[in-house]
Amino acid sequence: xxxxxxxxxxxxxxxxxxxxxxxxxxxxxxxxxxxxxxxxxxxxxxxxxxxxxxxxxxxxxxxxxxxxxxxxxxxxxxxxxxxxxxxxxxxxxxxxxxxxxxxxxxxxxxxxxxxxxxxxxxxxxxxxxxxxxxxxxxxxxxxxxxxxxxxxxxxxxxxxxxxxxxxxxxxxxxxxxxxxxxxxxxx
Numbered sequence: 001x002x003x004x005x006x007x008x009x010x011x012x013x014x015x016x017x018x019x020x021x022x023x024x025x026x027x028x029x030x031x032x033x034x035x036x037x038x039x040x041x042x043x044x045x046x047x048x049x050x051x052x053x054x055x056x057x058x059x060x061x062x063x064x065x066x067x068x069x070x071x072x073x074x075x076x077x078x079x080x081x082x083x084x085x086x087x088x089x090x091x092x093x094x095x096x097x098x099x100x101x102x103x104x105x106x107x108x109x110x111x112x113x114x115x116x117x118x119x120x121x122x123x124x125x126x127x128x129x130x131x132x133x134x135x136x137x138x139x140x141x142x143x144x145x146x147x148x149x150x151x152x153x154x155x156x157x158x159x160x161x162x163x164x165x166x167x168x169x170x171x172x173x174x175x176x177x178x179x180x181x182x183x184x185x186x187x
Contacts, residue, residue, distance in 0.1 A: 016088075017087050017088055017089045017090075018087060018088045019085060019086075019087050020086045020087060020088060020153060020157065021085070021086045021150070021153065022083060022084070022085050022086075023083070023084050023086070023141065023144050023145070023150065024079065024080075024082065024083055024084070024144075025079060025082065025142055025143040025144070026121075026124055026126040026143045026144070026145050027079075028124050028126075029075070029079060029143070030075065030076060030079060032075075033071060033072040033075045033076060034072070036067065036071045036072055037068060037071075037072040040064050040067045040068055040071075040072075041064075043064070044060055044061065044063075044064035047060045048060060048061070077097060078097070081095060081096055081097045082094070082095040082096075083095075084141045084144070086150070086153065086154065086157070088107075088157060088160070089106060089107060089108075089161065090104050090105060090106045090107060091104065091105045091107075091131065091139065091141075091154070092104050093139070093141070103139065105131060105133060105139050106161070107154075107157045107158045107160075107161035107162075108158075108161040108162065108164075108165050109133065110133075110158065110162070111131050111132060111133045111134075111139075111158065112131070112132040113129065113130070113131055113132075113151050113154045113155060113158075114129075114130045114132070114151075115127045115128070115129055115130070115147045115148060115151050116128045116130055117147065121143065125145060125146060126143050126144060126145050126146075126147060127143070127144065127147030127148075128140055128141070128142050128143060128144070128147070129141040129144055129147050129150050129151055129154070131154070
């Protein structure tokens with residue numbers, strides 16, 4: 001084994017980014033689209049059986065299809081299109097169907113995490129996790145299930161990121177200084 005390979009094997013590996021959680025909005029927002037789908041299918045079936053004319057059957061089918069697409073499929077796709085990924089290094093918020101938007105927030109930058117819950121969110125065990133970075137607009141993870149667990153995880157990840165940064169700074173300072181000799185200055 002060459003000296004460079006043994007030196008590389010002796011050094012600790014760089015902290016690898018791992019996915020901690022992937023979260024979406026609480027699925028209760030899909031209750032109304034599902035009820036609308038059931039009502040539309042039931043009503044369309046009823047009218048297809050009792051209406052005698054072909055043009056009436058086509059009209060009922062077209063209206064049912066429009067209601068299913070606009071009232072059921074679009075809310076489902078909208079729910080699927082917004083996802084928050086929490087990794088060991090950052091928070092990634094992705095949204096959009098045709099125009100994708102991606103926001104990232106590093107844990108090492110430091111932030112304040114709060115949970116806001118309405119009475120309906122409390123009844124379903126969800127809430128809004130607000131990440132205040134000190135900028136104008138806070139980074140909001142909306143209507144997430146188990147918001148206090150998400151808040152605790154973000155606090156732990158931010159603390160770990162800060163301790164890692166502090167350890168790196170100490171290591172850099174210890175390699176820069178050798179007693180009274182300054183590494184970047186010349187004599």
